[in-house]
Amino acid sequence: MPFEFDVVTLLPKMFDAVTQHGITGRARENNLYYLRTWNPRDYAANRYRTVDDAPYGGGPGMVMMAEPLDRAITDAKIQQTRNGINRTRVIYLSPQGGRLNHEKVLRISKLHGVVLLCGRYEGIDERLIENRVDEEISIGDYVISGGELAAMALIDAVIRQLPGALGDTQSASQDSHVNHLLEYPHYTRPDIYKGKPVPEVLLSGNHEKIERWRLQQSIGRTWLKRPDLLAEKYPEGLPDKEKELLEEFKQSQCLAITDQAKTDTIKEQEQ
Template identity: 50%
Template sequence: MAVGLASMRFDVVTLFPEMFTPLTDNGVNARARHQGIWDLHFWNPRTYTHDVHRTVDDRPYGGGPGMVMLAEPLEAAVDEALAARQQQGMTDSPVILMSPTGERFDQALAQQWASTDGAVIVCGRYEGIDQRFIDARVTHEISIGDFVLSGGEIAALAVMDAVIRLLPGVLNDQQSAVCDSFHVGLDGLLDSPHYTRPEIYKGQSIPAVLKSGNHQLIAQWRREQSLRITAQRRPDLIEQARAKGLLDKKDEQYLLSL
């Protein structure tokens, strides 16, 4: 690494830091990191666990498949990453969660971020992340497309690569970046929030319906949350579902109530 602080720094919260070697060890990104144009640090949530098994996930409240990542280890990892960035004078540090339910990442957003100090990027795993962590620490939720990956690492690699290559000095010919393209569930709806143990985290409880044991009410709550989030963040998906006849009368009544 070149002497001096990098102009851009990424702090990645991940269970699998080894997945980022394509970015750090290959091509123009590796060369730029060696030159000190950007830097990368990892924060593993398992480091912030307190049990012998270093547990980072648990079963979801309300039932359902898969496991949900615990809030506490993620929050501790993010807080330590933010403190490290602050020591370098980076006081404006967004916390970005790679998520299929997030805002669509595009070239305009890459250009916007290329003029910043970087960010903390959280890479989820399993079925989802406890919503209370998202509410408390995440400032942006970002998606790279309408598909689901096994975790956020590949998506984070794509976002970081798109941003880093726009930094001055990364490409041999900066005009190459200016000439780039885009320069300047089953029904296609976004997912509902997820919660796991503990039942009360820092004074915040999970929605009561998820503890009711009434699977019909739980399904209705999840459907309504899905409709609400999709209407807010991706209204185009609502229109697509409507055109395909995938919204019933109850769905339309709920959307009208919003």
Template identity: 45%
Template sequence: MRIDIATLFPEMCERVLSESIIGRARQRGYIELACHQIRDYTTNRQKQVDDYPYGGGPGMVMQAQPIYDCCVDVVRQVEEAGHARPHVVFMTAAGTPLTEEKCKQLAQKDSLLLVCGHYEGIDERVIEALADEEISIGDYVLTGGELAALVVADSVCRLCPGVLSSPEGYEEESHYSGLLEYPQYSRPEEWNGRRVPEILLSGHHANIAKWRHEQALERTRTRRPDLYEKYEEKSMAKIDK
């Protein structure tokens, strides 16, 4: 998997993606990530990347030209490096909400180009010209697409082979199966008067798996009835088959 990020803040993205699990996976060659400065592609002397919105209104809009030229150059670099043409995703609050299912789809691609807006928005014409899709990370507005792109990069990369130390890692996690994750405990057996549930100390793997599944079901039912309903529908459909 190769992920390129086009942004006005490449250092910020680079910094985050150099740490911890993702940083290690890059060093070991399991994933490739590169961040690109959109401002380097401006054609005006002031290196301006934004302008007033036609029709008036608050704030500034990112202009089409620097984003377009940056993306065309990144696509060329990616293809020259032997990858498929990247799947181009614009990070916008108006995009399709990100889900684990979407992350799984994106993780199947050979390469992704994530484009980050800033200011009040991006000139719609460059989105029309380049975007395969627009993704939002939630129903709230960020000051820019960078944090959203980092969320996508992180959640997609952890699904790529080699990135997590144990391949079961992500299958057990919240959302992968459509359920929230069961509660986890580590040493000591008692902390501040709170004991680890007895069943986890029993060594009985089948009972532990059953308990965890029940916990996951109950948590999902009470905390996220929307997910629970979907899970139930899927389970019923499987039984019907």
């Protein structure tokens, strides 16, 4: 059964970026998922298709009205039920939601469909959130103009987990964050680029050494850039093997810094 995304949005054309291009475009062509949009303006009560109003209590901006959104969500869920989808969730893309991470993406991908609610203006009438929303999700601690970009990020991440979406079945399992570790660095031709060679181990043909180097790099990069992820993966401290790999990474970093300092000094002397 194809996964179904039903998106409640004032800007349905934005989702052409998902459905018509790249991996997500090919996945749609292969019927791995359907994406439908529901415009709240089609459910507005007056001929002006009004979907927003001034906030009670005053303040800047406008607030999205509950009724048009409520009707759009109802029709979206009815459509999913007709298509045999009984397990679905209404997700509101909101800066007040829990942070989107790989575990949430995997959990959502195990469903058969979701209804994504994209807010605009100053937000949505709180009563609609209380009555119809199952979960709020944020893509980060910053504010963007609406929920559409956040919804597209979630959609892209979920589609990558659908069987058949990626050309290589192992690609998704090797992505950063899958195991609470950042991905190791990648290299391709030429062997030397602007004086910098590809690490020798990757040219050795020794797969055991390559895998060890990649794990070392993943642990080291996570230690450098996202130590919080390392703490999540190893709450009781690094096992002996991983600890040894991290120490080797730290030593290699010190050598790299020393070599760079020597190079910089030579350049200064030559000038």
